[in-house]
Amino acid sequence: MPLDSRILDKFRAVVGRGLITEDSQLHTYECDGLTNFRVLPQAVLLPTSTEEVQAIVRICQREKIPFVARGSGTGLSGGALPVEKGIVISLARMNRILEVDLPNARMVVEPGVINADVTQRVAPHGYFYAPDPSSQSVCSIGGNVAENSGGAHCLKYGFTTTHVLALEVVLPDGSIVHLGSRTLDRPGYDLPGIFVGSEGTLGIATKIVLRIVKKPAVIQTLLAAFNSTEEAGAAVSGIIGAGMLPAAIEMMDNLAIQAAEASVHAGYPNCGGLLLVELDGPAAEVEHLIDEVGKICTQCGAWEIRVAQSEAERAVVWKGRKAAFAAMGHISPNYIVQDGVIPRTALPKVLSEMERMSAAQGLRVANVFHAGDGNLHPLVLYDGRIPGQEERAMELSIDILRLCVKCGGSITGEHGVGEEKKSMMPEMFAEPDLETMQLVRCAFDPEHLANPGKVFPRTRLCAERTGPYHPHPLEAAGVAQFF
Amino acid sequence: MDAAWSDLQALVGAENMRAATAEDAVDGVVPQMVIEPGGAEEVAGVLKIATGAGLAVIPRGGRTKMDWGNLLRNSERSGTLILSTSRLNRVVEHAWGDMTATVEAGCTFQRVQETLAQHGQRLALDPLWPEQATIGGILATNDTGPLRVRFGSLRDLIIGITLALPDGTLAKSGGKVVKNVAGYDLPKLATGSLGTLGIITQTIFRLHPVPRETRTLSFSTADGAAANALVLAIQDCNIVPTGVQIRAASSAMPEVDLRFEGTAPGCEAQIEQTLRICSGARRVEPPENVWNARSELWSGTESLIVCKFTLLPAELGTFLTSIRKLSEALQWSWRLVAQSVGVGYLRLDGGNSGNVVSALQNLREELESRGGSLVLLRCPLAIKSKIDVWGSAGDALPLMRNIKAQFDPEGVLNPGRFIGGI
Numbered sequence: 001m002p003l004d005s006r007i008l009d010k011f012r013a014v015v016g017r018g019l020i021t022e023d024s025q026l027h028t029y030e031c032d033g034l035t036n037f038r039v040l041p042q043a044v045l046l047p048t049s050t051e052e053v054q055a056i057v058r059i060c061q062r063e064k065i066p067f068v069a070r071g072s073g074t075g076l077s078g079g080a081l082p083v084e085k086g087i088v089i090s091l092a093r094m095n096r097i098l099e100v101d102l103p104n105a106r107m108v109v110e111p112g113v114i115n116a117d118v119t120q121r122v123a124p125h126g127y128f129y130a131p132d133p134s135s136q137s138v139c140s141i142g143g144n145v146a147e148n149s150g151g152a153h154c155l156k157y158g159f160t161t162t163h164v165l166a167l168e169v170v171l172p173d174g175s176i177v178h179l180g181s182r183t184l185d186r187p188g189y190d191l192p193g194i195f196v197g198s199e200g201t202l203g204i205a206t207k208i209v210l211r212i213v214k215k216p217a218v219i220q221t222l223l224a225a226f227n228s229t230e231e232a233g234a235a236v237s238g239i240i241g242a243g244m245l246p247a248a249i250e251m252m253d254n255l256a257i258q259a260a261e262a263s264v265h266a267g268y269p270n271c272g273g274l275l276l277v278e279l280d281g282p283a284a285e286v287e288h289l290i291d292e293v294g295k296i297c298t299q300c301g302a303w304e305i306r307v308a309q310s311e312a313e314r315a316v317v318w319k320g321r322k323a324a325f326a327a328m329g330h331i332s333p334n335y336i337v338q339d340g341v342i343p344r345t346a347l348p349k350v351l352s353e354m355e356r357m358s359a360a361q362g363l364r365v366a367n368v369f370h371a372g373d374g375n376l377h378p379l380v381l382y383d384g385r386i387p388g389q390e391e392r393a394m395e396l397s398i399d400i401l402r403l404c405v406k407c408g409g410s411i412t413g414e415h416g417v418g419e420e421k422k423s424m425m426p427e428m429f430a431e432p433d434l435e436t437m438q439l440v441r442c443a444f445d446p447e448h449l450a451n452p453g454k455v456f457p458r459t460r461l462c463a464e465r466t467g468p469y470h471p472h473p474l475e476a477a478g479v480a481q482f483f
Numbered sequence: 484m485d486a487a488w489s490d491l492q493a494l495v496g497a498e499n500m501r502a503a504t505a506e507d508a509v510d511g512v513v514p515q516m517v518i519e520p521g522g523a524e525e526v527a528g529v530l531k532i533a534t535g536a537g538l539a540v541i542p543r544g545g546r547t548k549m550d551w552g553n554l555l556r557n558s559e560r561s562g563t564l565i566l567s568t569s570r571l572n573r574v575v576e577h578a579w580g581d582m583t584a585t586v587e588a589g590c591t592f593q594r595v596q597e598t599l600a601q602h603g604q605r606l607a608l609d610p611l612w613p614e615q616a617t618i619g620g621i622l623a624t625n626d627t628g629p630l631r632v633r634f635g636s637l638r639d640l641i642i643g644i645t646l647a648l649p650d651g652t653l654a655k656s657g658g659k660v661v662k663n664v665a666g667y668d669l670p671k672l673a674t675g676s677l678g679t680l681g682i683i684t685q686t687i688f689r690l691h692p693v694p695r696e697t698r699t700l701s702f703s704t705a706d707g708a709a710a711n712a713l714v715l716a717i718q719d720c721n722i723v724p725t726g727v728q729i730r731a732a733s734s735a736m737p738e739v740d741l742r743f744e745g746t747a748p749g750c751e752a753q754i755e756q757t758l759r760i761c762s763g764a765r766r767v768e769p770p771e772n773v774w775n776a777r778s779e780l781w782s783g784t785e786s787l788i789v790c791k792f793t794l795l796p797a798e799l800g801t802f803l804t805s806i807r808k809l810s811e812a813l814q815w816s817w818r819l820v821a822q823s824v825g826v827g828y829l830r831l832d833g834g835n836s837g838n839v840v841s842a843l844q845n846l847r848e849e850l851e852s853r854g855g856s857l858v859l860l861r862c863p864l865a866i867k868s869k870i871d872v873w874g875s876a877g878d879a880l881p882l883m884r885n886i887k888a889q890f891d892p893e894g895v896l897n898p899g900r901f902i903g904g905i
Contacts, residue, residue, distance in 0.1 A: 103715055103797040104825075126721070148664045155661075161668070162639055177878050183793040183825050183855045185625060185636070185675070188876040188902045189883050193638055193671025197664050217721040237580060243603055243692030281723055282756075285749030341660040345580035373662045374581070413662040421665075428665055429655065436646070436654035436890075437667040443885035455666065462889075 071143030077418030111142025148197030266320025487536030531651030544620030556899025588619030625675030643687030707803025
């Protein structure tokens with residue numbers, strides 16, 4: 001049932017032409033980067049200021065309309081999937097860089113600012129914004145905040161949460177609050193720490209204070225070709241064991257290399273396991289250590305080693321890696337991108353088990369791996385035209401996550417839980433763990449208006465339970481329960 | 484009440500509880516009992532019994548920072564007990580190949596470091612009083628030192644936590660892998676929460692290698708502005724120090740310390756570059772234990788005041804000038820140690836104490852007006868009774884109260900000691 005015109009008029013009064021209600025246009029917003037879940041929203045609103053976001057949320061609060069905030073829609077877990085009877089609040093038009101403070105290495109941005117534009121603005125001064133998800137040329141800072149996005153370089157530089165100092169947030173009750181501060185260690189609870197990565201379930205960030213980092217003096221990327229991922233994995237252990245902390249260590253298996261070659265011709269050697277090791281820092285330090293990395297790789301069986309030193313050479317080496325997900329389209333009609341994490345030392349065990357599982361399902365799995373921090377991106381390849389293959393691919397991708405958890409890892413390292421993995425949460429956490437996390441939700445959003453139904457498999461109701469008992473409507477409908 | 488004591492005794496054993504003495508007092512309040520549970524389940528059990536009996540609970544680790552926080556507000560509770568984590572003192576696992584460690588909350592920092600060093604690794608943190616301070620207490624107070632300029636603070640190092648809640652729930656969050664976005668980040672919420680949401684029983688940290696080489700350089704500068712300019716120049720070039728601090732005092736010129744870690748050639752090259760940048764400053768011999776200068780601010784027991792301040796890195800020089808003016812007017816002497824990231828510790832002593840409270844409030848207002856803060860870590864009780872040691876939480880205070888109400892609805896844990904009387 002569409003929203004009634006009285007409510008639409010109220011929304012229109014806030015955002016004017018920034019209100020979308022036409023079905024044909026609404027379809028743009030029915031999913032995010034994970035396209036197998038689709039829900040058509042009732043309306044999409046495109047506010048241009050904090051005040052407009054606040055006015056929209058106040059209407060939602062009064063009318064009990066659930067809302068889903070959306071950045072660029074590149075998320076891979078269905079976090080920005082609209083909810084039934086809900087609206088989407090797109091932050092795409094709030095895309096101004098508000099302040100650049102170089103002496104203090106801070107920037108203030110609106111949520112719709114594109115990740116790569118942050119770095120672009122300060123690059124002439126020798127600074128950069130460290131979190132670099134592969135989608136950085138299109139994804140927004142607001143979306144990065146929601147998902148606590150990582151990227152290849154978070155091994156050394158940390159995640160979005162490391163680089164967000166403060167936020168202006170519109171809470172689900174329509175109030176505006178300021179979390180954190182542009183100085184460090186603001187007294188009180190670490191609210192930016194809990195907000196970043198909360199997947200849009202605690203409110204909407206409307207301004208974000210970021211920390212930027214001075215560009216290292218020297219960056220060198222070493223590419224090493226091995227016969228197998230086992231050999232490449234041994235080299236990673238050797239590098240870490242030697243006490244180094246590279247800026248990034250990436251691994252690709254043969255299938256991923258083939259796809260990257262077919263798509264962007266990165267010139268990778270055709271090998272069983274490819275390693276990219278990036279070192280950055282003071283020149284003397286990097287030059288000394290890159291030699292050591294090369295020696296370790298050779299000892300572990302690398303038969304080709306290249307060192308990219310110039311910006312142009314590095315760009316070529318990274319091109320294949322950054323394009324790896326999209327490249328799968330060149331070798332398979334359909335594929336599922338998975339995002340599991342394992343303790344790095346479990347890699348040989350996990351890879352051989354994955355090989356067994358993929359053979360059992362008769363499906364190919366390509367592997368792209370942030371090897372330094374154990375973040376695995378298996379790509380399960382299938383042909384959706386063949387009956388039953390999609391289901392088998394889904395099953396295999398879930399089994400791979402179970403394997404990660406069994407080895408002491410996580411169901412998601414950077415893509416988030418969203419809609420896709422909420423049913424997996426109990427595999428990783430016990431009921432009391434999940435209940436306790438939802439206490440935070442109850443403190444921020446007791447009525448569950450912000451991105452309801454995401455992240456957690458079951459919703460904890462938050463109403464006060466003093467006085468005579470009246471069942472909550474969601475409880476009566478059997479979709480949520482007190483526990 | 485008696486029933487609660489016998490329940491507690493049945494749970495932890497008579498040998499692990501005793502009547503509190505004057506030595507256990509927290510800001511002059513002597514609790515009824517000190518209890519030492521033997522594991523996470525017992526901690527949760529103690530909390531459940533205490534909640535049911537209307538008791539207040541003060542978590543305690545190595546007793547080094549028991550005076551941090553506001554005065555205890557235990558009037559609504561029927562009694563107070565100290566819950567000591569001293570028996571939760573194991574390094575549960577050092578997964579050195581994965582560079583993570585699982586540690587119980589009552590383990591001293593030094594013990595953790597010694598264990599990790601066996602495999603050439605460390606928790607890249609330099610807290611106060613590492614021989615006594617426990618992991619749980621360090622986390623609850625968010626205590627970090629000069630290493631944070633390179634490795635971040637506790638929030639950047641902790642990856643997993645087990646919390647015991649007042650209702651007896653034991654909840655885990657995070658995990659054993661560095662990269663993990665499954666669920667809300669409760670490790671960060673617990674960090675710096677002064678034990679007001681739950682009691683930390685176990686933690687998991689990411690680790691870093693012990694550096695191959697370490698070098699320290701010190702410079703003497705003409706005044707606060709010059710020291711600040713030097714620190715900003717270091718930040719704005721691409722050398723990577725693992726410590727940058729300013730030491731200043733009413734009686735001496737400010738000095739700047741820099742530390743480099745890594746390979747020998749890396750350290751030497753960075754020192755050369757630093758000497759070029761700092762050519763205007765006079766190089767001096769670093770004092771012994773220069774990277775522990777912070778802990779020396781607490782030496783002596785007289786009517787000492789120690790504050791933690793935060794500000795923007797570029798405002799350190801202005802702040803030093805403010806302190807100098809203030810101390811001259813009040814005839815105080817002062818010393819401070821500030822990290823270049825904008826976090827510092829200030830010691831004030833001596834002089835006329837009549838206007839202390841209003842002077843501190845003025846200093847705090849000046850800092851808060853520019854996004855900073857001033858937290859009193861140590862001060863005489865007469866001052867503590869007149870001021871919120873934490874300062875303002877701004878418009879986020881209602882949200883913080885909501886969080887407290889969800890985790891600890893009856894106000895069992897450290898009542899009143901946190902910001903805004905939480």
